Amino acid sequence: MERLVINGGQPLYGDIDINGAKNAAVAILPATIMASEGKCVIENIPDIEDVNCLERIISELGAEVKVGKNTIEIDSRNLTNTTACTEDVRKMRASYYLDGALLARFKQAKVDLPGGCPIGVRPIDQHIKGFEALGAKVNIEHGAVILKAERLIGANIFFDVVSVGATINVMMAATMAEGVTTLENVAKEPHVVDVANFLNTMGADIKGAGTDVIKVRGVKSLKGCNYSVIPDQIEAGTFMIAAAACGGEVTLTNVIPKHLESISAKLIEAGVTVDEGDDSITIKSTGKLKGVNIKTTPYPGFPTDVQQPMSAMLCVASGRSIITESIWESRFKHLDELKKMGASAKVEGRTAILEGVDKLTGAVVKATDLRAGAAMVIAGLIAEGETEIYNIEHIDRGYPHIEDKFKKLGADIHRIDD
Numbered sequence: 001m002e003r004l005v006i007n008g009g010q011p012l013y014g015d016i017d018i019n020g021a022k023n024a025a026v027a028i029l030p031a032t033i034m035a036s037e038g039k040c041v042i043e044n045i046p047d048i049e050d051v052n053c054l055e056r057i058i059s060e061l062g063a064e065v066k067v068g069k070n071t072i073e074i075d076s077r078n079l080t081n082t083t084a085c086t087e088d089v090r091k092m093r094a095s096y097y098l099d100g101a102l103l104a105r106f107k108q109a110k111v112d113l114p115g116g117c118p119i120g121v122r123p124i125d126q127h128i129k130g131f132e133a134l135g136a137k138v139n140i141e142h143g144a145v146i147l148k149a150e151r152l153i154g155a156n157i158f159f160d161v162v163s164v165g166a167t168i169n170v171m172m173a174a175t176m177a178e179g180v181t182t183l184e185n186v187a188k189e190p191h192v193v194d195v196a197n198f199l200n201t202m203g204a205d206i207k208g209a210g211t212d213v214i215k216v217r218g219v220k221s222l223k224g225c226n227y228s229v230i231p232d233q234i235e236a237g238t239f240m241i242a243a244a245a246c247g248g249e250v251t252l253t254n255v256i257p258k259h260l261e262s263i264s265a266k267l268i269e270a271g272v273t274v275d276e277g278d279d280s281i282t283i284k285s286t287g288k289l290k291g292v293n294i295k296t297t298p299y300p301g302f303p304t305d306v307q308q309p310m311s312a313m314l315c316v317a318s319g320r321s322i323i324t325e326s327i328w329e330s331r332f333k334h335l336d337e338l339k340k341m342g343a344s345a346k347v348e349g350r351t352a353i354l355e356g357v358d359k360l361t362g363a364v365v366k367a368t369d370l371r372a373g374a375a376m377v378i379a380g381l382i383a384e385g386e387t388e389i390y391n392i393e394h395i396d397r398g399y400p401h402i403e404d405k406f407k408k409l410g411a412d413i414h415r416i417d418d
């Protein structure tokens, strides 16, 4: 079984390039199958397991997929299969974007229900509400979502909750509906904007992505294009926090500092120096930090996906930190692992109370989900002695070559496979 072994206590110094955004890439790849003319060439694709999984799924649907270094070429002209019911589809979250993409192009789809990290109940009622409003019949049978529409017709849809997945999925379906669709109470995350930009580059007519209201004027068809995925806000946030927690000076390149403002603000409050460049950000830290309170909210608030890495840092920040997780109800499982390393944490419902301790000590721990895994890596980097992290397949789903990147910054971290 593969594991990461970390000898903690090294400060981090140097430059690190941030990869393309996972949560943009995993929506853009399914969206490529909407092109009935030409090829899509997608650049700045992160080398992660969720992307490998989507490459297999899309090629099994009948697209020609050529994978290069951080680039994928997808030719979906001859794709006719609208059924995606495989283990790969069931094990990842973003496979649900096939629903919107296939429905838009073929007006039908059968896609197994998605999997993903065990961080809470993950309903898709808002996706279904949107598809139905556009005129699709939606049934769930034998674990698959079955979608069928004679025609898709533009509609006004007000989402009950702000959902990244529902916003992107329904926006994709609406790109080829007849007339205008108005989506209200939508998610504004950078990856929502990136997917809208990609769809527009394919020939869609989408306005307002990044605001509370998105307007989609339906077009007859989409064609292939070249596109480069935005930098990963969450990978960047994770490295910023690691540098802050370990101490040292780290410059992240290929980032959009604007997307990182909520994270920068909290790090500054904790006593870290954050210098923004045009497409870089530098973290300078003594490693001696103050506790801060965090509340996760949809963008532009503090991202839930950075809450777990941040809580690892706050374990050793002086005083009390209170974390309120308002997106996912079970996103504190990593705290039990951090307690094995000496953290003082108490969970009450959606709130975690951390009392800063002087140090963490290395232990054998597991990654209970993707971002929990990143939290354990940060904890291992700051802990005294050796930390072994198991179940690192979760980490590989979303962080490309995490150990190589930290090694480059001076960390003592190795992947061991026995």
Ligand code: EPU
Binding pocket: 023, 026, 093, 094, 117, 121, 122, 123, 124, 125, 126, 127, 128, 161, 162, 163, 164, 165, 166, 187, 304, 305, 327, 328, 370, 371, 398
């Ligand atoms: N929700 C509903 N109904 C729906 C959809 C969502 O009630 O139909 C609720 C959820 O239960 C949750 C909230 O709305 O309480 C937000 O969920 P959202 O739909 O925004 O989450 P998602 O699309 O399933 C994506 C990311 C997650 C990230 C969330 C929030 C992908 C593939 N996943 O999930 O990323 O936490 O948005 O930003 O884009 C991760 O990368 O580690 C990860 C879990």
